[in-house]
Amino acid sequence: MSAFLANHTRTHNCGALRATDAGAQVVLTGWVQSSRDHGKAVFIDLRDRDGKTQLVFDEAFDPKALEVGKDLRSEWCIGITGEVRSRGTMVNDKLSTGAIEVWVKSIEVFSKSDTPPFSIEDAIDTNEQVRLKYRYLDLRRPKLQKSLMTRSKITRLTRQYLGDNNFLEMETPFMVKYTPGGARNFLVPSRLNPGEFYALAESPQIFKQLLMVAGFERYFQIVRCFRDEDLRNDRQPEFTQIDIEMSFVNEAILQKMMEGLVTKLWKEILDVDIPAPFRRMTYAEAMAKYGVDKPDLRCDLELCEVTEACKTSAFKIFEDAIAAGGIVKALRIPANPALTRKILDGLPDFTKSFGAQCAWVKVGEGGVWTGGLKGFAESARDEVNRVAGAHSGDTILFVANKAKVANATAGALRLFIGDKLGLIRKGEWQFMWLIDPPLFEIEDGHVAAAHHPFTSPRAEDEELLETAPERVLARAYDLVLNGNEVGGGSIRIHRSDLQSRVFAALGISEEHRKAKFGFLLDAFKYGPPPHGGVAFGLDRLAMLISNSDSLRDVIAFPKTQKGSDLMTDCPTHVSQKQLDELFIQLKPDLPI
RNA sequence: GGAGCGGUAGUUAAGUUGGUUAUAACGCCGGCCUGUCACGCCGGAGGCCGCGGGUUCGAGUCACGUCCGCUCCGCCA
Secondary structure, three states: OHHHHOOOOOOOOOOOOOHHHHOOOHHHHHHEEEEOOOOOOEEEEEEEEEEEEEEEOOOHHHHHHHHHHHOOOOEEEEEEEEEEOOOOOOOOOOOOOOEEEEEEEEEEEEOOOOOOOOOOOOOOOOOOHHHHHHHHHHOHHHHHHHHHHHHHHHHHHHHHHHHHHEEEOOOOOOOOOOOOOOOOOEEEEEEOOOOOOOEEEOOOOHHHHHHHHHOOOOOEEEEEEEOOOOOOEEEOOOOEEEEEEEHHHHHHHHHHHHHHHHHHHHHHHHOOOOOOOOEEEEHHHHHHHHHHOOOOOOOOOEEEOHHHHHOOOOOOOHHHHHHHOOEEEEEEEOOOOOOOOOHHHHHHHHHHHOOOOOOEEEEEEEOEEOOOOOOOHHHHHHHHHHOOOOOOOOOOEEEOOHHHHHHHHHHHHHHHHHHHHHOOOOOOOEEEEOOOOEEEEEOEEEEEEEEOEOOOOHHHHHHOOOHHHHEEEOOOOEEEEOOOOEEOOOOOOOOHHHHHHHHHHHOOOOHHHHHHHHHHHHOOOOOOOEEEEEEOOOEHHHHHHHHOOOOOHHOOOOOOOOOOOOOOOOOOOOOHHHHHHHHOOOOOOOOO
């Protein structure tokens, strides 16, 4: 029991005091950021989640306090009482509280600290491995404190906005029936049902649709989702979605509602006015101009396709790629700012990971090329220059490959070069809706759902379901921000005849439909409303709005790229007894 | 499943063609100092060079394997 807390209540946070508070008697609590011992006086920076305040321990003011003050070390947790004094002309501009300091009268050391493995400050170059092991210390750093406070603000504002618009916050199960297709699921063994497993929900998709059937009309949930896929800088095995579903809506109504949410977040958190409605761009346009379905519109560079021109180029590599069913994508880079030889020489390394190569030429007077593509036919060259809009001094990059690879590579090159040349405008917020994506993904003749099998095709494309499924576009939309997919959704199918036709196009037999989605199909027999929804990636939104580089900066306890938690050392092996209880036998040839 | 980069005091890094006692900065410990705020000055401690075996008279250094972390491709309906 702390005598200090029995007699004192904190009066201010460490970022609160100003010149006008001079003379006040205050109580502060926090952690020792740093200490500067001058013999007969000690200066301490006291830190809490709100900021820093300089404490003064002075022999003449209070010798007993000074004695304790001399012993204080980094990250000790203390409480003090004292008097606010103006610093006069010796203001510290770096602190919001820099106009004042607190002269300490009494102090209690709540707890001492071992020397931390790294210092608790933003300008830190410590390995992430060490930081993750001591995550509770890393989280003391002001930047992470601020990011997680911003995250909290997002969820608070979201609840407020959706609540004001008559959405109900409802929960759905995490432990669900395993349904194949889509992301890999984490499995949870059932002790009460030996040999059977739950799956951790990769999304509440089906349940939120059933809530629409149940007549709740407007649902949302800020919900954890689980996917057992390989991880990235912007992908964690468990992540949080702002999950939303509405009945009796079309795309326009739903998107407008969501634009209201997003603009509110940016206004209230960053005081930035995002113009709405957001730009709409078709999937086809995005792929053509940017090579990806999530264009970063902060960069004006655009791709173009030069397959036709290259067919008669007499340039064998391109002609072979085209003959094999591939395409040639080109990226024109204007003369200024200059594209250095060093950047160009770095391109092979960059494109290698995409399984592609790229070629480049410098355009000279009269459209003449130098650099690469020796022997390229002149007429084809002139046509490429025309399509690309190339002028003397420009550089043109080429990627010839299968459409998927060529687009991905050229799209990535666009941003790589854009970044190197400073052509990505920092500080802009480029929102857009990506619309009209294909309903199906077709690879090697196999038809799969591009989104999920309950996504509605466009009415005008329904007739193509049986004849040309590859041309059917979906009533789906992604919200894209600065090249990041921050949300996605669709208008769902609510007519069982249409659902049957989509299942048929996917090659899912009657029998399979029943086994996998029987309960949903049954539910749809009982007057389902037309409905649609969207899910936002809360972590990505928080990452972007807080200007963080990694998802790990906006998740309190994130996992590594291999899905482990370095602080708790998880996952772990379990005892034979636990396995026996679950009737699970490990294979003898585990790769460990 | 694949590619690349990294792992040396608490932290961040340097470490030459393989060769005496593995350096530095910050941090830490002790001493001095009343105006610092990246305090200053003096002194000091601190190392399984990720791990394993291999080549060698000799390995932080070379080759191999392995573990861990990061970035990316595939993957993420």
